[in-house]
Each structure stands twice: as C-alpha cells, then as structure tokens.
Amino acid sequence: MISLNVTHQQGDFMLRCRFASDARITGLFGPSGAGKSTLLRIIAGLIEPGEGRVDIGDRCVFDQSRGIRVAAHRRRIGYVFQQARLFAHLNVAHNLRYGAWFAGRRRRRAHFDQVVDMLDIGTLLGRRVAGLSGGEQQRIAIGRALLSEPDLLLLDEPLASLDAARKAEVLPYIERLSRDTELPIVFVSHQLDEMLRLARRHVVAIRDGRVAFSGPTAEFLARPDLLGARQAREAGVLLQARIDHHLGPHGLTRLDCDGQPLYVPQLMQAAGDRVTLHVRARDVMLARERPVEISALNLLAARVEAVQADGDYAVEVVLRVGDQRLDARITRRSADALDLAVGQPVHAVIKSLALAEQAWERLAGL
Missing domain, CATH: 3.40.50.300 (P-loop containing nucleotide triphosphate hydrolases)
Known part of the structure; x- marks a missing residue:
C-alpha cells in the first residue's frame, strides 16, 4: 500500500x-x-x-x-x-x-x-x-x-x-x-x-x-x-478472456469471452491462458439483428446498459457482455436509427484486425 x-x-x-x-x-x-x-x-x-x-x-x-x-x-x-x-x-x-x-x-x-x-x-x-x-x-x-x-x-x-x-x-x-x-x-x-x-x-x-x-x-x-x-481515440474497455485454441492456418487465436468466441491475430500464449484485451469504443459497431455474411468475425451478443451523448454528433453506448462492460462510440444518427434503449439486446461487431497488438497476458495482482 x-x-x-x-x-x-x-x-x-x-x-x-x-x-x-x-x-x-x-x-x-x-x-x-x-x-x-x-x-x-x-x-x-x-x-x-x-x-x-x-x-x-x-x-x-x-x-x-x-x-x-x-x-x-x-x-x-x-x-x-x-x-x-x-x-x-x-x-x-x-x-x-x-x-x-x-x-x-x-x-x-x-x-x-x-x-x-x-x-x-x-x-x-x-x-x-x-x-x-x-x-x-x-x-x-x-x-x-x-x-x-x-x-x-x-x-x-x-x-x-x-x-x-x-x-x-x-x-x-x-x-x-x-x-x-x-x-x-x-x-x-x-x-x-x-x-x-x-x-x-x-x-x-x-x-x-x-x-x-x-x-x-x-x-x-x-x-x-x-x-x-491526442489519445482520446483510444478510449474503451479492458476485456478479460481465455485462450481457447489457435487457428494456425489462418493466423488467428480463438478466445472465450464469457462463453462467446472472440477472434484475434494469433497470440504467443498457450491454450487456457488468461489474456486482457484493449477494445476501443470506436472499433465497436452495433446491430439490432445478428449480421450474416459479413467479413467481421466477432459478433458478441450484448445488452444496452446506458446511452450517453458524447459531443454534438456522437453517442457512447455502454453494453454488458456476460459480466463484462463493452463500450461503443457511434453517431447520434446511427443510435436514432437503431432506436437504442436501456435493456435492449444488440450484437456488437468488432473486426479482428482492430484487436491486433492489443492483447496481453493477464498477470495476477496487477
């Protein structure tokens, strides 16, 4: 102390x-x-x-x-x-x-x-x-x-x-x-x-x-x-996940994030290791229905916890994925089009490449 x-x-x-x-x-x-x-x-x-x-x-x-x-x-x-x-x-x-x-x-x-x-x-x-x-x-x-x-x-x-x-x-x-x-x-x-x-x-x-x-x-x-x-664009959350397995031929690692799959560029840690992911709010898109036939691999089922104005044109949406928080920063126009409300189920869409070099080993006590 x-x-x-x-x-x-x-x-x-x-x-x-x-x-x-x-x-x-x-x-x-x-x-x-x-x-x-x-x-x-x-x-x-x-x-x-x-x-x-x-x-x-x-x-x-x-x-x-x-x-x-x-x-x-x-x-x-x-x-x-x-x-x-x-x-x-x-x-x-x-x-x-x-x-x-x-x-x-x-x-x-x-x-x-x-x-x-x-x-x-x-x-x-x-x-x-x-x-x-x-x-x-x-x-x-x-x-x-x-x-x-x-x-x-x-x-x-x-x-x-x-x-x-x-x-x-x-x-x-x-x-x-x-x-x-x-x-x-x-x-x-x-x-x-x-x-x-x-x-x-x-x-x-x-x-x-x-x-x-x-x-x-x-x-x-x-x-x-x-x-x-200069660094405000990096605002977001730290997600905790566990390495499920590596997809060698595709250069990816599959994580388990509160029971949902999350794909990131391949990590060096072994299966079973806990990792921390920095997920920027600006890299999270939202959808009312689960998207199909899109290139993004990460589709996390979430629930809206709060919707807050962020300046003249943006909105910060606080989500709950399992027991963890996830933030999305979208335009006010998009929020109105989705008719977002507290308690509403949505799908968070995150590109795997947006998570490159932002995963670290989870160290006890830090």
Whole structure:
C-alpha cells in the first residue's frame, strides 16, 4: 500500500495530490508538466513538500505535522529515471553490485543471479556501459535498483527515451518483474499503451498538479477526458478472456469471452491462458439483428446498459457482455436509427484486425 496527501509549491506551480493504492503496479498518468515526476521525488524523499503525509506500507516516511522526515537513503526505495544514469567507468556487473552494496545488511530478497536471469543480462556482465543499447541500459538500471533491496520501486518514464523497438524489448521485463516478485511499483508515463500494459489495476491521472482520477484502470480507460486530446481515440474497455485454441492456418487465436468466441491475430500464449484485451469504443459497431455474411468475425451478443451523448454528433453506448462492460462510440444518427434503449439486446461487431497488438497476458495482482 502507498498512501499520500501532500501539498507543495514549486515556483509558480502548485502540487496538491491525494491518493492511495494497494495495486502491484500503480500507474501515474498525465501530460508533461502535470507534476508526475515531482510527486515521485516527494515519495522518494528527494523533495520535501510544504505539508502533508506519505506512507509506504506500514511505515510513515513523511508527516509535516508530526515532524517525521525519513531521509531518502533510509526509505528503502529503488528509483529508475528516464535516463539510466549508470556509472560509465564501471562495467555492467559492477553497476549491478553497487545496488547490492547500497542494500547493506538488509535481507537479500533479490539475489544477484536471480536478477540477472530475470532481466536476461547474463551476457552483458563484463561489458562497459558505453557499448550498450538504450534498452539494455534501462534493464541494467532496473536490476541495480532491485539489488538495493527496496520496499518500493519507482519507474519515472523509463521508456521515454527509447524508440519503439527498444520499448518492446524492455516492457516484457517490467511485466516479468511484477509477476515474479512481490515488489510494489509506481510507474510513470504519459503514453496510454504503456500504462494499459503495465498498470492494469489502478491508475492515478494527474492534471495541473491535481489528481483528476484515482481508481480502477478499466474506469480510467472509459474516460476520454482523462486521456488527453491526442489519445482520446483510444478510449474503451479492458476485456478479460481465455485462450481457447489457435487457428494456425489462418493466423488467428480463438478466445472465450464469457462463453462467446472472440477472434484475434494469433497470440504467443498457450491454450487456457488468461489474456486482457484493449477494445476501443470506436472499433465497436452495433446491430439490432445478428449480421450474416459479413467479413467481421466477432459478433458478441450484448445488452444496452446506458446511452450517453458524447459531443454534438456522437453517442457512447455502454453494453454488458456476460459480466463484462463493452463500450461503443457511434453517431447520434446511427443510435436514432437503431432506436437504442436501456435493456435492449444488440450484437456488437468488432473486426479482428482492430484487436491486433492489443492483447496481453493477464498477470495476477496487477
């Protein structure tokens, strides 16, 4: 559990934030300049806020009213910045062992060999930092932070300086880190795809130094106003499904979504694995009757739960597919033509290709 309620004035910028989360990975989401990194530095003890309180697990590390100010090096926090900040004069192994030295006599939760194996960096141990790619450097930085035996890991936009290929290289290791350890993580990003892939349980949205939202990731994703103008088109839901089987000749995977089939481009996971799907509201079409002889493979029987105006020409339709929510964003004209009403049965039509690269392994505790 991490809990804080702080106020901090920094020049003309006022940060006033309050939230609590017990998720394995808590996401801090917002545009540049919103106050995300300042908030992380307050948690780490690198900035002392004007007033408030910060709790990490069962430890109070800052309380202005009671005079509690635990120094940064005593908070047992691992910090990974946008830039790896490795020691250029040391090789990879020595950079990693610096983190272990910093842990002192604390109980060894993260053994050296385990961290090396988890991050797949065994072949890099003897190399100098200058010869590493950006993705390799970030994996080393994460490993060094882990070996300091932290009670909390702060990741401050660790993918921001990486290109798409390097991001794809590092993301699975952060997922594995959360899966294979019980270490809580606060992950900062302004990129929605990163946030959804990692912080699948709890997101805190920061706007102009204020908490605009704190709660379940699925509720956050359904709020276009929280995503920013550039990413509002990604608004939708997270559907949970189970892999039924793979259709090799067609390059597809059939999922079971609350008893209904759902087809996506072929996944790497095995049959029986649980996955999470990001389904954008703009990719969902509706029909009163079940369509026939159409190219779309995904036809989900649903029921209308709510119909809400969304601007001058659009309507958001909240659907229920089994026990799960599904959103559709259609034109007001289409909604009128369908004569949509709460409780009405409909069919949701989703193109399989609209779900490409938007399915992730469902990780327990995220």
